[in-house]
Amino acid sequence: MIQSTLSTDLIRQPDSQPKESVKPSPQTYVHNRVTKSQPESKRTRSQRARERLRTKEHLATLAGEIHEPELADKLRRCHSRLSVLTCGRHIARVIPNFTCEFRLCPDCGRRRSRKLQNKYLPMMRAFLRHHHVTPVHLVLTQTHRKETRKQSAARIQSSFTKLTRRSFWKDNFKGGTWSLEFTKDKNGLHHAHLHIVGFRRKFFDIELLRSEWLAVTCDSHVLNLKPIQDIAAGLREVVKYVSKPLDIRRFGAEDLKEFLGLKNMRMFGTFGEFRDFCKSFDPSDNDGGEVSELESLSRDLVEGCACPQCSEPLFDLRMSAKELPQFYERIEATPSPPGQKERKQRKNRDRTPLSGAKTR
Ligand SMILES: [Zn+2]
Ligand SMILES: [Zn+2]
Numbered sequence: 001m002i003q004s005t006l007s008t009d010l011i012r013q014p015d016s017q018p019k020e021s022v023k024p025s026p027q028t029y030v031h032n033r034v035t036k037s038q039p040e041s042k043r044t045r046s047q048r049a050r051e052r053l054r055t056k057e058h059l060a061t062l063a064g065e066i067h068e069p070e071l072a073d074k075l076r077r078c079h080s081r082l083s084v085l086t087c088g089r090h091i092a093r094v095i096p097n098f099t100c101e102f103r104l105c106p107d108c109g110r111r112r113s114r115k116l117q118n119k120y121l122p123m124m125r126a127f128l129r130h131h132h133v134t135p136v137h138l139v140l141t142q143t144h145r146k147e148t149r150k151q152s153a154a155r156i157q158s159s160f161t162k163l164t165r166r167s168f169w170k171d172n173f174k175g176g177t178w179s180l181e182f183t184k185d186k187n188g189l190h191h192a193h194l195h196i197v198g199f200r201r202k203f204f205d206i207e208l209l210r211s212e213w214l215a216v217t218c219d220s221h222v223l224n225l226k227p228i229q230d231i232a233a234g235l236r237e238v239v240k241y242v243s244k245p246l247d248i249r250r251f252g253a254e255d256l257k258e259f260l261g262l263k264n265m266r267m268f269g270t271f272g273e274f275r276d277f278c279k280s281f282d283p284s285d286n287d288g289g290e291v292s293e294l295e296s297l298s299r300d301l302v303e304g305c306a307c308p309q310c311s312e313p314l315f316d317l318r319m320s321a322k323e324l325p326q327f328y329e330r331i332e333a334t335p336s337p338p339g340q341k342e343r344k345q346r347k348n349r350d351r352t353p354l355s356g357a358k359t360r
Contacts, residue, residue, distance in 0.1 A: 046328035052106040053321060055248050059104055065253040068260070074100040079107040082324060084317045087307035089334050092314050094324075103267075104259065109243025116239045116268060117232075120177065123281050124197070124231050127274055133174050133199035135228040137237060140194040140213060142220045149182055150262055152192040156180075160194055162216040164271055168208065174199040175272025180265075181241040184250045195238045197228065199274060242268050 043051075056075050063072035078100035085093040101108050128135065140163075142156050160178065163169050176198040183191050206225060214221040228234030246259070270278055301308070303316040319327060 044328070044332055046325045046332060049325040049328055053325070055106045058248060058251070059102075059256065062251065062253045062256045066257050068256075071102065075102060075105060078102075078105055080321050082319055082321060084319060084324070084327065085301055085303065085305075085314045086317055086327075086331075087310055087312035087314055089312070089331060090307050090309045091328075091331065092305075092307055092309075093301045104246065104248065104256075106243065106248075113236075113239040113243040116242060117235055120239075120270075120278075121232055121235055122283065123274075123278050124235060126281065127199065127277050128231065130277075131174055131199065131273075133201055135176075135231050135234055136198050136200050137226050137228050137234055138196040138198050139224040140196065141222045142192065142217055143222075144189050144191060147190075149190055149192070149258055150265065152182070152190055153180055153262075153265060156192045156194055159213075159217045159220075163212060166212060166216070168212050172201055172204050172209075173272060174201050175270070175274030175277070177235075177238065177268065177270050177274070179238050179241045179268045181244075182246045184247055184255075188250075195241055197234055197238050199272075239268065 056078070060072040060075040063069070063075060077098045079096040079098070081097035083095040083097075084091060085095075096107070099108050099111070103109070124135070127133075140156065140160060142152075142159065145152070145155075147155070157180075164173075176196055178194050178196045181193045181195060183193070185191065209225070210221040210223060213223055246255070269275075301314065303314060305314050306312070307314055317327070
């Protein structure tokens with residue numbers, strides 16, 4: 001996917017402004033806006049499967065270059081042979097022969113982010129039921145400095161901790177989750193962003209939040225806030241950075257080396273009252289059953305079961321990772337038989353964990 005990027009020269013712009021000037025010119029806002037990535041849903045599953053293959057091959061090649069043959073081998077074996085449960089028109093489940101669990105592996109990342117969604121969505125829904133709050137997606141960015149990714153991550157996390165201790169923040173937010181994203185711009189400079197699902201207590205002036213962020217970072221007022229209409233989609237949007245913390249397309253051998261040194265860096269977390277809520281969450285207080293049901297439904301599927309989308313019997317197709325995009329293409333090209341109504345679940349198709357090969 002095309003990552004959100006910020007223009008570096010514009011990021012530096014606040015340096016040239018007096019610090020007291022909390023409100024930059026309108027022009028600065030336009031240029032400093034965090035540009036939105038191309039929505040992932042616009043690409044087909046076959047295109048995404050091909051991209052995952054390319055990403056993995058790229059990573060395996062880099063691993064070879066930095067003399068990490070084991071990692072290269074693990075990446076090449078991961079999801080290389082697949083057992084695909086299909087009715088011929090839908091893919092109900094994809095079972096890989098082997099999973100590498102490497103943090104940058106796009107296949108393993110998708111599984112990890114699905115797990116996070118299954119874990120946190122019921123908690124978020126329950127939290128929204130219990131509290132009078134509005135979920136928002138907040139992106140916090142910082143100015144670029146010459147530093148390593150580790151330093152960049154530590155800097156933005158420490159600014160965020162400071163922000164959450166301020167009374168403005170406490171008055172307006174009741175906690176949430178954060179995830180860390182790194183991007184590399186055209187000039188090869190790294191940027192760290194924090195993507196936050198925040199539970200807003202009440203409406204506030206965004207300029208006040210900008211000035212708070214500027215106060216804790218000392219040099220950055222760049223942020224983006226939008227309300228989340230659908231909490232499942234909002235959470236999905238944020239946890240995708242757990243599976244894609246970096247823009248791999250611009251990734252070189254040195255980047256991989258640096259990333260391997262970041263072993264224990266946390267990429268996702270909870271904060272504020274939501275964090276305490278999660279600790280004491282009782283799963284029976286749960287209307288996120290939809291997700292967990294689908295998850296268990298998917299796990300229980302075997303050859304001969306009815307396709308969850310059309311009820312036709314499922315059969316097991318064995319294929320290599322390279323054949324999967326072609327198979328998706330065939331499925332994408334197969335029109336639905338006239339008059340056949342697929343189940344309502346289809347509505348959730350983008351999200352359902354019905355198969356390991358689902359879009360996310
Ligand atoms: Zn993997
Ligand atoms: Zn089907």
